[in-house]
Amino acid sequence: MLKTLKFRTPQWVHFGFGTAGEVGPEAKRLGAGRVLVLSGPNVAASGTMDPIFDSLKEQKLDYAHFDQVEEEPTIPNFYEALKVAKEGDFEVFVGVGGGSSMDLTKMVAALMVNEGKLEDYWGIDMVPQRGRPSILVTTTAGTGAEATRISVFADKEAGTKKVISAWNILADVAIVDPGLTVTMPSKVTADTGMDAFIHALESYLAKGSNPITENMSVDAIERIAHNLGPAYADGANLEARYNVSLASLLAGITLNNSGVGVMHALSFPIGVELGLTHGPALTVIMEATMRSLSVAQPKKFKAVAEAFGVDTNGLDPWEASEAAVDAMVMLSESVGCPTTLSEVGADRARFPEWAEGAYANRRLLDNTCRNLSVEDIVEILEESL
Ligand SMILES: [Fe+2]
Known part of the structure; x- marks a missing residue:
């Protein structure tokens, strides 16, 4: 375009x-x-x-x-x-x-x-x-x-x-x-690092993305994919800290210029009601949300897979998208962030209200690459259990 x-x-x-x-x-x-x-x-x-x-x-x-x-x-x-x-x-x-x-x-x-x-x-x-x-x-x-x-x-x-x-x-x-950042505890490193990852990811997929932010987003995704684990494992690893900090800055810039989407809309009630910090409030719905959005942006999901180091040669767009989502879930697990709503004790009776609340956040929903109904959002929450 x-x-x-x-x-x-x-x-x-x-x-x-x-x-x-x-x-x-x-x-x-x-x-x-x-x-x-x-x-x-x-x-x-x-x-x-x-x-x-x-x-x-x-x-x-x-x-x-x-x-x-x-x-x-x-x-x-x-x-x-x-x-x-x-x-x-x-x-x-x-x-x-x-x-x-x-x-x-x-x-x-x-x-x-x-x-x-x-x-x-x-x-x-x-x-x-x-x-x-x-x-x-x-x-x-x-x-x-x-x-x-x-x-x-x-x-x-x-x-x-x-x-x-x-x-x-x-x-x-x-x-x-x-x-x-070198004295940041490992849990804070993981929580904030996954937030930065999701800023890069959501702004990359967003309707508001543009060629400048898309390049920055992919760069940020790649740096976090390869450095968040090492920074989490050893806070004094200066090269890892350097790369995660740079990725966070780039993701802040892409968030500021291209916006984020449905995951951030859903993270607000999830975080408040389940008493989660911002990073885990996002990672618990990441897998199901990304599987739902991948149909809208197969080329971008392929680029995400490649940023993780996946060899996409010979993969069709669906396989490449699956590989991208698998890699991001593994990243989250590897730094100890929860990846399902069951792990954090979510009550499915709350899903319709959370979905209504997210749906009403038009600033974020209109910027999401797939048009989602309230029912679609409930389905994402169900799939996140
Ligand atoms: Fe965020």
């Missing part, structure tokens, strides 16, 4: 060992007098952030540290951070951590300029102006949040997650330093 396309990333992306030290020079370039660094309490205590603070000191920048970002930030947690930001009238915002800290930082920077409340901005492109400059530094390899325009909050009162998707909250600078 002769598609037109647009493509956007943070203005600057730094990738590689030692790039956490770019925080200071970048903050200076962005005009900082005063810098507010935001993170969760654990990463702050671990020493992971030392190179960031050192680089700010080297540039003689005045900075403060808000270290109370929650794991799944709530709306009150956001206002706590915003109060600190406004009282100090900080000029540049540095979010350090997994998706939570980076997502919260995007909106704190935005609300330093935009009027109103956080709750005014739920939905798509509701943020009218860019905020104050932001630098996002990831300490995991999976969410891709450093490269996306998305910010997610837990709405405890409504018992749901609220999403802001707005081009005006895309960071000015994204920094991915694989050195910050």
Whole structure:
């Protein structure tokens, strides 16, 4: 198809060992007098952030540290951070951590300029102006949040997650330093790595994919296929960490530009109701979803099989698709992620409601390569048992 396309990333992306030290020079370039660094309490205590603070000191920048970002930030947690930001009238915002800290930082920077409340901005492109400059530094390899325009909050009162998707909250600078991921526990490595894999996979298959993102997606799939196991088995394997971090960044970029699909729509109720982290909430439905979608994109499934190293010579498109799905299930199993809904105690009585909820998420369902009815989605869930 002769598609037109647009493509956007943070203005600057730094990738590689030692790039956490770019925080200071970048903050200076962005005009900082005063810098507010935001993170969760654990990463702050671990020493992971030392190179960031050192680089700010080297540039003689005045900075403060808000270290109370929650794991799944709530709306009150956001206002706590915003109060600190406004009282100090900080000029540049540095979010350090997994998706939570980076997502919260995007909106704190935005609300330093935009009027109103956080709750005014739920939905798509509701943020009218860019905020104050932001630098996002990831300490995991999976969410891709450093490269996306998305910010997610837990709405405890409504018992749901609220999403802001707005081009005006895309960071000015994204920094991915694989050195910050070497202390990640193996379970977190697996969970976040499978999330990154599925960002690459879903955005590759998505209706919104384009030649730029398709190339990046396949590259990310290949890197994760060959490096997630080694990074899981030995966190100090620097080459594996490098490749998984790069794949996560690429997958964040493809997610941001081409979107994801039905698996992410289904993962929200599954994660909340079964108390699963995001990666396993996806891997439990991966096999059945991918078998269902393969009919729509046989050529792409063949490319996925090849990215895993499968010799597809002599295989017909159906055999190649089966091989691709088998390989991704083996990857998930090899890093200890669950691959069926039975393993995580799902109750099939909940399937119709989950399917209705996913079906209603038109942003994701309209981007999925196969048109799925509510009944089709129930079938995927049944097949996932
Ligand atoms: Fe995800």
